[in-house]
Amino acid sequence: MTMDAPSAVDEGGRLADDLSFLLARCSALSNAAGNAAIRALGLKVRSYSVLALACDSVRRSQREIAEFLRLDPSQVVALIDSMQSAGLIARDPDPRDRRANVIVATAPGRELFIRARRALLQTQDSHLRALSRQEQTVLRTLLQKIAFPE
């Protein structure tokens, strides 16, 4: 019993203890910092993510990119359009399924990705400086369990 006993509604209901709220706030902070970090490169966190997948050795269709980034496939069309216009990625027809396009990064796209990744890592380090390396590893493992459940 403290002097400032929380009300009945407060007990266990504090927003600051709510995992969903914390995820939302951390994600918003991270997204804002990330956008600022790569704005000079003409990228946002969203387009950077597409670029990262296009650089990955796993070749992915637009559909797979949409699922991975939790976007509607129709949204991915516009994203890919603009990045293709900018010469960062290309639509590679899938010979095994003529409906599908595999999204691959161009050489300039890969160079930009590497620069953007470097810029993001620097701000992440300053933004996540509240966590030790070990804590960051623990956080990564826990988030991956939620993000990609078996």
Added chain:
Amino acid sequence: MTMDAPSAVDEGGRLADDLSFLLARCSALSNAAGNAAIRALGLKVRSYSVLALACDSVRRSQREIAEFLRLDPSQVVALIDSMQSAGLIARDPDPRDRRANVIVATAPGRELFIRARRALLQTQDSHLRALSRQEQTVLRTLLQKIAFPE
């Protein structure tokens, strides 16, 4: 050296290992599940968060709510308007600063909050079932360090 050695770009650059991406994806999943869980109550995660703060024993101004939820103050106006029309919260003029409103929940608002919190906890339990209780506690602590740095 595995048979499927990652490309040079892949090394250390996999999106699935990126804390910012993981935060975004977890937040998106959590937000979608949360919205579905309380849709029948006429709430979304956003309005639920406002309601939770209005129920808190700490009396907050619109400005403080905006900062806490990482929203622009102008967005909070519309949110509060609709929730006030629904009779869930009230604008309580701050006698010490006649510019400011303190946002407080009405009795129906508190009842709805309790029901919504119950609904959310149930889906959280199913959504976060990938984590043990102990892991959830660790995750909460780590996220709080990022969300509210000293």
Added chain:
DNA sequence: TATTGTTATACTCTATAACTATA
């Protein structure tokens, strides 16, 4: 029949600037 990419559309959310009344 079902799926991939696409288009179109409407809706919500977000960001910005400006205004008022207070401080």
Added chain:
DNA sequence: TATAGTTATAGAGTATAACAATA
């Protein structure tokens, strides 16, 4: 001068349905 709340508005993001080509 600066701040709390408000208004207006343009832009970005989101959700939905429908379509052609292909499976």
